[in-house]
Amino acid sequence: MSFVPVAGIALALLASASPAQEVGGAPRQAAVDYPAPTALPKANEAAVAQHLSAARKLAGTDLFADMAHRCIISPVYPVRVRGIQFDGKITPTKVFDQLYSVGQNAVSAYVLKTSAGLILFDTLDNADEAKTLLVPNMQALGLDPKDLKYIVVTHGHGDHYGGARWLQQTTGARVVASAIDWEMMEKGPKPGVFKDLPLPKHDMEMKDGGTLTLGDTTIRFYVTPGHTPGTLSAIFPVTDHGQRHIVGFNGGTGGGRDEAGLRASIPAFARWGELTKAAGVDVLIANHPLHAETIEKEELLRHALPGDPNPFVVGADTYQRYVRIQAECARVQLARMGLSE
Ligand SMILES: [Zn+2]
Structure with a gap:
C-alpha cells in the first residue's frame, strides 16, 4: 500500500467533486440523469395503500423480501432489478434428492431426476448459455445431458426457451410448452423481451390439468396466465433426505406486465392457490433466482449442518401466503395504473 500525503487527499477530494469524475474508468452520470422510480401519473394512491397494506400483512417477516420484490422493487425501481439480476455464473446445487438447480444468476433452470431419465425446466437465454453454463452445471452434479427426455418451457419468453432448440437437437429430448405459448414463441421476436432466437421445433403441447410421467415421477401441469397468456406451472413430489415434499413451481412469478396480464394473473393465482393447497404444496421454487x-437458499443448503432444514421447504401456509402476495401485488400495480380489479 502506498503512502498518500495529506495534500494528495485534499486534491483527490477536489477531484471527486468534479462532475466529470470517473468510476472504474467509466464517466459517471450527472445526478440529474440518475434513474428515477417508474412514473405513475394515474396512480390511485388510496388503493395502492390499501393493497400494499394487505400485501405486507400477508408477508409478515418471512416473506418480506418476496413481497418487496414483486410489489415494490420490480414495478417501481426496475433499475435495482437490473443491478442484481444480471447474467452471471452461480454454483450448481442439488436442492432435493431428485431436483437440481443448474441455471445462472439471471434466470433459473432445474433438472428433475426420475427412474427413467431427466426432465429439464427451462433452458436459459440461448444456445451459448445452454452449452457453456447449463450442460457443465449438470455435469458438475453428475447428471448426463444424454439422459434428458423432456424439456419443459415454463413460458414463451426467450430467457426460458433460448437454449431449447440447441438442447432439442443435441439430446433429442421432447420439448413441452402450452399451446398458447408455443403460438406466442412462433409469432416472432418481441423487441426488448427476446430477439433473433432460434425456436425449438414445435413439439408437445401440454394442456391445463395435464400430466407428464417419466419413470417413477408424475408432474401435473396447469396453465396459469398472467406473466404470459400460456404460462405453465407444475406440481410434483420430491424427497429431502428421504422425506417427501410437494413442489409448487409457478412459471409466472414475474407477474403481469400490462393491464391484461395483471388482470389475468389475479384469478390465475387464486386458482393456483387452491390447486397447490389441495396438493399439499410445501416447497417454493421459481424460475428466476x-x-x-434462490441463490441465498442454495448457499445455505450447501453449508447446512446435519439437521438444518431445507430452506426451500417453506411449509404449506407460507406457500399459500406467497401465492396470495403475488395476486395482491397485481392489485397494487393495477392501482398504480389508476385501474381497479
Ligand atoms: Zn418471462
Missing part, C-alpha cells in the same frame, strides 16, 4: 431468494 431473484423471485424466491
Whole structure:
C-alpha cells in the first residue's frame, strides 16, 4: 500500500467533486440523469395503500423480501432489478434428492431426476448459455445431458426457451410448452423481451390439468396466465433426505406486465392457490433466482449442518401466503395504473 500525503487527499477530494469524475474508468452520470422510480401519473394512491397494506400483512417477516420484490422493487425501481439480476455464473446445487438447480444468476433452470431419465425446466437465454453454463452445471452434479427426455418451457419468453432448440437437437429430448405459448414463441421476436432466437421445433403441447410421467415421477401441469397468456406451472413430489415434499413451481412469478396480464394473473393465482393447497404444496421454487431468494437458499443448503432444514421447504401456509402476495401485488400495480380489479 502506498503512502498518500495529506495534500494528495485534499486534491483527490477536489477531484471527486468534479462532475466529470470517473468510476472504474467509466464517466459517471450527472445526478440529474440518475434513474428515477417508474412514473405513475394515474396512480390511485388510496388503493395502492390499501393493497400494499394487505400485501405486507400477508408477508409478515418471512416473506418480506418476496413481497418487496414483486410489489415494490420490480414495478417501481426496475433499475435495482437490473443491478442484481444480471447474467452471471452461480454454483450448481442439488436442492432435493431428485431436483437440481443448474441455471445462472439471471434466470433459473432445474433438472428433475426420475427412474427413467431427466426432465429439464427451462433452458436459459440461448444456445451459448445452454452449452457453456447449463450442460457443465449438470455435469458438475453428475447428471448426463444424454439422459434428458423432456424439456419443459415454463413460458414463451426467450430467457426460458433460448437454449431449447440447441438442447432439442443435441439430446433429442421432447420439448413441452402450452399451446398458447408455443403460438406466442412462433409469432416472432418481441423487441426488448427476446430477439433473433432460434425456436425449438414445435413439439408437445401440454394442456391445463395435464400430466407428464417419466419413470417413477408424475408432474401435473396447469396453465396459469398472467406473466404470459400460456404460462405453465407444475406440481410434483420430491424427497429431502428421504422425506417427501410437494413442489409448487409457478412459471409466472414475474407477474403481469400490462393491464391484461395483471388482470389475468389475479384469478390465475387464486386458482393456483387452491390447486397447490389441495396438493399439499410445501416447497417454493421459481424460475428466476431473484423471485424466491434462490441463490441465498442454495448457499445455505450447501453449508447446512446435519439437521438444518431445507430452506426451500417453506411449509404449506407460507406457500399459500406467497401465492396470495403475488395476486395482491397485481392489485397494487393495477392501482398504480389508476385501474381497479
Ligand atoms: Zn418471462
